[in-house]
Amino acid sequence: MLGLTQSQEKGSDDTIDDLPQWRRVIPVALGLCLAFALALLFVLANRAADDREDALGNQRRSYEVIAIARNLEGTVARAESLLARYVVSVDAKDGQRYSDQWRLAGTLIENLRRSSRDDPDKLRYIGLLRDSYAARGKTLNDIALRTTYDQRLGALGRLYEANRTRDADRIQRILTVIIGHEMKRLNERSTLLDRSTMRADRLAGSYGLVGVVLLVAALVALWVANSAFTERRYARRLADSEARRVDHLELAVQNRTRELEVANGRLRTEMEERAQAEESLRQLHKMEAVGQLTGGIAHDFNNMLAVVIGGLELARRRISGRGDTGGATTNVGTSGVGTGGKSEHGRDTDDAVRHIDNAMEGANRAASLTRRLLAFARAEPLLPAEVDANQMIQGMSELIDRTIGDQIHIVMEPGAEDWRLWADRHQLENALLNLCVNARDAMDGKGTITLSSGQVTLRPGEINDCPGGDYVRLSVRDTGHGMTPDVLSRVFEPFFTTKPVGKGTGLGLSQVFGYIGSCGGEIRILSKPEQGTEVQIFLPRSQRSGEREASRLLTEAAMAPAAPRRSVFVVEDDPRVLAATVAALEELGHHSVSCDHPAQAADLLAQYPGTDIILTDVQMPEMTGPEMIAQMRARGIALPVLFVTGFAGDDAEAGLLDNEHVLRKPFTLAQLDRKIAEASSAPARGHKEAAA
Structure with missing residues (x-):
């Protein structure tokens, strides 16, 4: 196998x-x-x-x-x-x-x-x-x-x-x-x-x-x-x-x-x-463009009105025989015929004085208008002073009538008595005018506006966060359609408005709110639909009675016949205003030295060692008045200063005028003399620096 x-x-x-x-x-x-x-x-x-x-x-x-x-x-x-x-x-x-x-x-x-x-x-x-x-x-x-x-x-x-x-x-x-x-x-x-x-x-x-x-x-x-x-x-x-x-x-x-x-x-x-x-x-x-244009126009008008009012007042003093402050008089209005009547020349003099007074009244009205224009344009700094509320609202009647039309009925209810408040009058007038315009729009051009003042004592926190104390109340009440709670809760928001596009900016009440807050006051609006609206302004009562009395005594001392005459150094770039100011000073008996450019003022002043006071414009080319004075004080020049202005510019520049003496254009001879006396008697700023 x-x-x-x-x-x-x-x-x-x-x-x-x-x-x-x-x-x-x-x-x-x-x-x-x-x-x-x-x-x-x-x-x-x-x-x-x-x-x-x-x-x-x-x-x-x-x-x-x-x-x-x-x-x-x-x-x-x-x-x-x-x-x-x-x-x-x-x-x-x-x-x-x-x-x-x-x-x-x-x-x-x-x-x-x-x-x-x-x-x-x-x-x-x-x-x-x-x-x-x-x-x-x-x-x-x-x-x-x-x-x-x-x-x-x-x-x-x-x-x-x-x-x-x-x-x-x-x-x-x-x-x-x-x-x-x-x-x-x-x-x-x-x-x-x-x-x-x-x-x-x-x-x-x-x-x-x-x-x-x-x-x-x-x-x-x-x-x-x-x-x-x-x-x-x-x-x-x-x-x-x-x-x-x-x-x-x-x-x-x-x-x-x-x-x-x-x-x-x-x-x-x-x-x-x-x-x-x-x-x-x-x-x-x-x-904003309207405000800038308004401020510029008001500034130019103030310069022109300063020349006009100064010229009118000088002319009136010449005609009425008070050209020399030292006491010499000239009787222009009489003749040798007798005292029982006036000659033709005397009647002409009276007519001339009357015409000058009428022109002066018109110039003063124009000056008041420019101040309101500056307040509207926010081109004027806040210059607070004591304000009589009753007198202020009564004086606004004509302005409000022209602004809101003939179909609105104006009712004035002054009730502040002798209480005064501390604020910038022109800004406050502009705020009230703004409220009146809003009231007119709320009534569709027909109805009643009630402008009132009063005295009120508030508890702490009674109105928002307002502290307790005495207040002057200003209110504007209308008979319009009122406001709903939703609208009332937003009225102070910037750009919020219920008016159609192009009819309002939504800034009016927000500006009023901001201004009243800057014055330490409070604003409250009471309104219901179909029941009208009331805007209430609460401003602290002024506690400056002592300062008012001191100012009155100082004014009386300045206007007394024995008042000292001073050497005044005048700086003004407008040749017309410069000439009018120099003429006014000479009319009051003062000696004056003029300078038309602020850059040359310090060198020119060094040639006049006997100068008592510097009178300077605020708005000038190349260098403002406050800048010029600051340079002088840095060089050791310690003289009293009086600033003259018709337009103080923006807020940053207006801050340079704090604690300074200011005279607004246009001014009268009495106002000029009083302000020179006040500024001369006050301690000059810069002495310590000069000593150092």
């Missing part, structure tokens, strides 16, 4: 050895071809899977870039809208939300840069986007800082200018270019994804045939086919997973699109609000 088996085996080996060469080569060749085909199919399948994965990744990045750009677009729009709301409302919450949104926009730009790091063209646009974001951020932060530091008018103007520049929508344009560029790339990548998917599917379809061949050929081929099939299933699961991720991304894009649509609706609403704010801003600019 063993021998037989061995022979059989030997025969078999011989048989194998006897096989033709081609039969041994064909299986090897077929095996090699099968292995090569299998390897080639495996490589192609892996490459197709890699291509598909790359295409899916590129498509995902495109969706991500588009989503970030859309989010950035909405964030920038919300930030600018919140800034506009912050400038109008000055609400710190709006300011914080603006800051958060603007920082979020910067973060989104950085995310956009990271998502586009493989695209040089897109990185170039993102660089432009970062530059535009930085430039726009500086502009918006400047506006926010102005609003934070209570420069609201400047902030509104800066916001208006910033929205009209080309940089306002530059970020939007760059984002539009980036989105368009990425949409184009997304279409290309979607096409590549479809092609890679089809190629992978075709390769996957050939796996079945390869499996059959491998099953027939050998167990190794079966194992290879099984491995390939396993890899194919893995690739399919990966493709399905990527497909689900794409579906989720598409859903996220749809949700984000809906959010952007909602944000776009809010943006339209905010644009409408911004348009209303811009309209209010334009109205504010118009009122």
Whole structure:
């Protein structure tokens, strides 16, 4: 048995050895071809899977870039809208939300840069986007800082200018270019994804045939086919997973699109609000221009009126025989006929005096008008003094009649008795006039306005945060339609108005509120629908009776016949006003030295060591009066100073006149003489510096 088996085996080996060469080569060749085909199919399948994965990744990045750009677009729009709301409302919450949104926009730009790091063209646009974001951020932060530091008018103007520049929508344009560029790339990548998917599917379809061949050929081929099939299933699961991720991304894009649509609706609403704010801003600019024009006109009128009133008063003193203050008189109005009547020359003199008095009255009315114009324009500094409330409201009757028309009945009810208040009379008159105009508008041009004053003693906290004490009450009451509680709670808000666009700025009551607060007073509004409105102003009672008595004694001493005559150094750039001032001083018996330029004043003053007082204008070219006096005091010149002004300029310049003696143009001879006496008797500022 063993021998037989061995022979059989030997025969078999011989048989194998006897096989033709081609039969041994064909299986090897077929095996090699099968292995090569299998390897080639495996490589192609892996490459197709890699291509598909790359295409899916590129498509995902495109969706991500588009989503970030859309989010950035909405964030920038919300930030600018919140800034506009912050400038109008000055609400710190709006300011914080603006800051958060603007920082979020910067973060989104950085995310956009990271998502586009493989695209040089897109990185170039993102660089432009970062530059535009930085430039726009500086502009918006400047506006926010102005609003934070209570420069609201400047902030509104800066916001208006910033929205009209080309940089306002530059970020939007760059984002539009980036989105368009990425949409184009997304279409290309979607096409590549479809092609890679089809190629992978075709390769996957050939796996079945390869499996059959491998099953027939050998167990190794079966194992290879099984491995390939396993890899194919893995690739399919990966493709399905990527497909689900794409579906989720598409859903996220749809949700984000809906959010952007909602944000776009809010943006339209905010644009409408911004348009209303811009309209209010334009109205504010118009009122500012009117105020500047009014202040300039009033300043020129005051200079001219100073010359007119001074000339009229000098002429009257000459005609009436009081030209010499030393006591000499000239009887111009009598003749040698007798004392029982007047000559023709005397009657002419009386007529001339009467005409001069009429002209003086008209000039004084014009001076009062310019003071009210300056108060309206806010071009005059606050110069508080004691005010008789009863006398003030009675003196406003004619002005109110001319302002509100003939169909409104005005009732005056003075009741403050001898109580006085401490305030700037012209600013207070302007505030009351503003309330009367509001009352007229509330009555549609017909009804009754009652202007009253009274005495009231308040308990601490009885009216808002007003401290307890004696107050003078001023009230404006109308018979109009009144206000609802909602309107009443917002009347003091800036830019809030119930009037149609173009009929009001919403700043009247807010300005009155601010002025009364600066005087240490309080304002209260009592109103109900269809029952009229009463605006009550409470101002502290003046406790300066001792100062008033001292001022009266000083005035009497200054006007006494034995008052000393002084050497006055006059600085005035207007030659007409300078000539009128010098003539007035000479009429009062003072000696004067004139200077027409402030830069030459110090050198010229050194030539007159006997000078007693400096009388200088405030507004002059190249150097103002306060600046000139400051330089003199720095050089050790310590003389009393009397400032003469018809227009004190802005608030910063008006602050230089604090604790100084000020005489307003136009002035009378008596006012000039009294102010010179007051300034000369007061201690001169700068003595200590001169001694040092």
